Amino acid sequence: MGAINRLSARTVQTLTEPGRHADGDGLYLVVDEGGGKRWVYLFRLAGKRREMGLGPLRTVSLAQARDLAGKARALAAQGLDPVAARQADLPSPEPAPRTAPTFAAIADAFMDDRAGKRRNAKHRQQWRNTQTTYAANLWTMPVSNIGTPDVLAVLRPIWREKPETASRVRGRIERILDAAKVEGHREGENPARWRGHLEHTLPKAAKLSRGHHAALPYRDVPAFVESLRSRVADSARALELIILTAARSGEVHGMRASEVDLVAAVWTVPAERMKGGRPHRVPLSRPALAILAPRIAAVGPDDLLFTNTRGGALSDMVFEALFRRAKVADVTTHGFRSSFRDWAGDETDWPAAGLVDTVLS
Structure with missing residues (x-):
């Protein structure tokens, strides 16, 4: 067989x-x-x-x-x-009335279908644990029956107290219900959709914080980057690079031309400048390369790529000044790492835990 x-x-x-x-x-x-x-x-x-x-x-x-x-x-x-x-109407395999599968069944199938797309067993379990912990009332419901009141019953208890978690849970519910609709198990609008739907019921998520590092919600990051690009100072370019690479500010403060391979589009931070004491390779996007290429061409291999007005290394104080000029309150430079992790966890197939060990190490 x-x-x-x-x-x-x-x-x-x-x-x-x-x-x-x-x-x-x-x-x-x-x-x-x-x-x-x-x-x-x-x-x-x-x-x-x-x-x-x-x-x-x-x-x-x-x-x-x-x-x-x-x-x-x-x-x-x-x-x-x-x-x-x-x-002959004998006992035969006539189809029973079609019943929509449960939210749990669709969630498990959703993860299984993506098993080959960067998701490992640990992350699939993380997805399941998130849903069983915070969306337990949905777990056994037929996906065709889930409506906005059911989604709000999940989100409201954690929306203010755990905004990062609530945002992640909402995004995952939305994707699972979208999958159910594609498979013909639901009709109508997605009750977990944010834009044009839940945004009119739930208050806008407060600026996220992780420990004492206040972070800008990732949906607000593109507008902030656009405002940075209107400024010509080294500090603005350095902060944009921090956002694009999810690097620690100290790694960019000490960044030298010899650390960047423009052809391979990789920045290698030496071990002595890493918190963990080991070299760290950072992939560089096209916007990041556009910031770095002209600077590398203008300096020697051992020169700093970002300097203050006296030619020395930048400090985080210059970034705080940028936040004030942009009228962005309660945000820290380090918090953009949290913004990046939340974006990746909500909007991509990369597990957030994996990012901590790779991109954000």
Whole structure:
């Protein structure tokens, strides 16, 4: 017997290539030339190959198709014809009314489908723990039944007290419910959507803080960077580079031309300037390279790339002056590392914990 359960709920929704696509043990999803999708079960009876239709995908889910095929398989194993049994109204694998899967089922499938996209077992467990801890009331609900009041019941108790966590939980609920809609288990707008929806009910998240390092919410960072680019001072370019690389300010204060490889687009911070005492390689984006390239061309390999008006190293005081001029209160330079981590955790497939050990080490 070959492998079974080869297909996933997301795969059956996204397949477009015409032909038969095996789930295993005789069950196939057939994609017609016109794009229609239907289930068939292939079996042998009295030495002859037979085909049994199980219904279209729009009314029969993957789980139901597997159940129907299993019942037909059991009849065939007894020497009975499942097609004839259905036609004679004998015990047969007629589809039951379709029931939407639970939030838990969609969340698990969502993570499994992304298992090969930088997510490891530890991060998948982190996702599950976040949802079971803070979204427990959603966990066993059919995804089709979840509405705005249910999402607000999750978020309101932690929105002010734990703004970072609440933002992350909201984003994950939104993505899970979006996946449920793609798979045909929900209709209408996503009740966890922020823009144009929850933003009118929940207060705007306060500026986040991690320990004593106040941080700018990551959604406000692009506007702040734009304001920095209107300034010509070395301090403005240094702060922009800190934001682009999620580096510590001290690493940029002491940055020298010899540490940057413009061709490889990598900045290597030597061990003696790292908090952990080991060299650290930082990938450089195009905006970061645009800041560094002209400076490297204008100085010697051992020269500082950012200096104060007297030619010495910058201090964090110059960044505080930039915050005052931009009229941004309760923000610290170090806090942009928190902003970066929150953005990555909410908006990308990188686990936040992994970023602490890699990009932010």
